[in-house]
Amino acid sequence: MKKLRCGVIGVGHLGKHHARIYSELPQCDLIGIHDIDKQRMHDIARAFHTKAYDSPDALAKDADAISLAVPTKLHYELGKLVLLHNCHLLIEKPITETVDQARELVEMASQRKLILYAGHTERFAGPIRSVREWLSHPKYIEALRLAGFASRGTDVSVIHDLMIHDIDLVLSIMDSHIQSVEAIGVPVFTRKVDIASARLSFSDGSIASLTASRVSMERVRKLRFFQQDAYISIDFLKNDAKIYRRRKAKANLNSQSPLDMLDLIETVKPEVSTHEPLVLEITDFISSASGEKDPEVPGEAGLRALSVVTRIVDDIQRRLAGWS
Numbered sequence: 653m654k655k656l657r658c659g660v661i662g663v664g665h666l667g668k669h670h671a672r673i674y675s676e677l678p679q680c681d682l683i684g685i686h687d688i689d690k691q692r693m694h695d696i697a698r699a700f701h702t703k704a705y706d707s708p709d710a711l712a713k714d715a716d717a718i719s720l721a722v723p724t725k726l727h728y729e730l731g732k733l734v735l736l737h738n739c740h741l742l743i744e745k746p747i748t749e750t751v752d753q754a755r756e757l758v759e760m761a762s763q764r765k766l767i768l769y770a771g772h773t774e775r776f777a778g779p780i781r782s783v784r785e786w787l788s789h790p791k792y793i794e795a796l797r798l799a800g801f802a803s804r805g806t807d808v809s810v811i812h813d814l815m816i817h818d819i820d821l822v823l824s825i826m827d828s829h830i831q832s833v834e835a836i837g838v839p840v841f842t843r844k845v846d847i848a849s850a851r852l853s854f855s856d857g858s859i860a861s862l863t864a865s866r867v868s869m870e871r872v873r874k875l876r877f878f879q880q881d882a883y884i885s886i887d888f889l890k891n892d893a894k895i896y897r898r899r900k901a902k903a904n905l906n907s908q909s910p911l912d913m914l915d916l917i918e919t920v921k922p923e924v925s926t927h928e929p930l931v932l933e934i935t936d937f938i939s940s941a942s943g944e945k946d947p948e949v950p951g952e953a954g955l956r957a958l959s960v961v962t963r964i965v966d967d968i969q970r971r972l973a974g975w976s
Contacts (some may be wrong), residue, residue, distance in 0.1 A: 656740075656938055657683045659715040661708045661730060663696045664689075665804055666744060667721030673934050674719070675700040680938060686711050712737035717767075717941045719934070720744060724808050728753040735760050735768070740941035742934070744771040745820075746812045746961060747954030754958050758951040769937045769947050770954025772820040776929035776936075779886040779893040780821060780875070782922040786884055786895050790877040793822055793860040798868035801841055805866070809844040811837070811961050811968075815864035818875065819964075820949075820957040825877075828856040830960065837968040840867045850964045895920040 658674045660667050663685050674682040684703035687693035697704040705711040708730055712718060717740040720730055728748045734741045735757065747770050748754040761768035774780065795818035805813040830852050837848030847865040854860070873888035882897035899918050933949070940947035 655679055655681045656716045656941060657681050657714065658717045658719075658938070659683055659705070659711045660685045660719045660721065661687075661711065661734070662720065662722035663687045663693060664721065667719065668696050669930055670719040670721055670742075670934065671696055671700050671702070673928075673931050675702065677931075677935065677938065679942070680717075683714055684711050708733060709737075712739050715739050717938065718742070719771075719937075721771075724749055724812065728757065731757050731768075732760065735764060735766060738764060738766065740767040740769075740937075742769040742771055742937045743951075743954070745816055745954065746808065746958050747951065748958065749808075751955065751959050751962055754951070754955040758955055761951055767937070767941045767947055768951030768954075769940065770820075770949045770951055770957070771933065772817065772949050772953065772957065773929045773933050774817040774821060774888070775824065775949055776927075776932040777888055778891055778925035778927065778929075779888055782893045782924045783877075783884050783886065783895065786882065786920075786922070787825055787877060788879055788881070789827070789856075789858075790825065790879040790884075791858050792878040793825075793858075794874075794876045794878075795822070795860070795862045795864075796872050796874045797863070798865045798870060798872040800869070800871065801846075801867050806842045806844065809837075809848070809965060810846050810864050810866045811848050811850070811964050813864075814866060815848060815850065815862055815964070816957055816961055818862050818864070819960050820953065821875065822852065822860045822862070823956055823960065824953070826854055826858065826860070828854040828858065830963075831855045833960070833963045833967055835964040835967040836971060838972070845965070845968055848964070848968060850967075852960070891924055891926065893922055893924055895922065 658680045660671045674680045682702045684705045686705040693704045719742045832853045835850040837845035840846040849863045852860040875886040877884040
């Protein structure tokens with residue numbers, strides 16, 4: 653099969669890893685990269701034995717598929733440029749600044765029969781993939797994603813930067829539609845919201861509670877599911893997953909003797925992959941761009957996640973305006 657000519661626009665913290673992976677995948681040729689930081693661009697180009705392009709336009713003209721890893725404010729403008737060159741596009745989250753911009757890129761890719769791939773890498777993390785088969789109509793989902801402050805990503809709110817990971821995971825699992833959104837958040841170090849909590853209520857009565865912070869003294873990335881027959885716990889940082897489920901043999905709940913929880917519940921530890929999530933994501937992007945399969949995370953998924961992000965931000969802003 654013909655190798656895809658691949659490129660990366662933006663080779664900062666995340667984009668350099670896109671370049672590394674394209675240079676290693678046998679089904680790709682990393683033909684070049686572009687970055688506004690010329691020194692960084694030439695250093696990365698040398699590291700991965702590829703060409704440094706003077707402009708994103710020139711790179712898009714030569715490539716079949718491109719990863720876009722630039723600040724969010726540039727996603728729409730550069731994403732449109734790439735698609736106009738009939739180039740498949742993987743665009744890092746959030747897909748764009750606004751829902752209207754995202755919808756336009758999704759429609760544009762569809763009209764041109766191009767793959768627009770939303771870069772929600774957490775879909776490919778080992779723990780969540782290991783429990784997918786165990787999930788069965790969860791009634792309550794709790795997500796906690798805490799991090800310390802870093803200058804990277806502060807061009808957008810913590811909802812766009814961190815919480816969006818869990819929003820996308822929740823949307824990929826739930827079958828019903830969001831009925832209401834309640835949220836609270838505050839700016840701490842930036843003009844954007846730096847810590848936030850949101851409650852999503854679904855039409856089937858299920859609830860998702862999401863908390864994200866980039867001003868925490870500790871790092872936490874946990875996700876928990878409560879359903880009729882089991883409690884499922886994920887720790888992304890430990891690459892760990894556990895399922896606590898009711899034992900099939902019923903214990904005597906009316907016994908006068910103290911009950912041991914081990915008599916009631918069994919713990920299952922599914923095998924968790926240690927594969928790098930970004931490698932799996934880019935491999936899926938390339939496979940879908942080559943026409944082998946449908947993308948696991950199409951642009952429509954990025955649009956849906958951004959729509960929920962926007963509802964959360966709007967509710968927070970409404971509350972903040974009331975306080976001021």
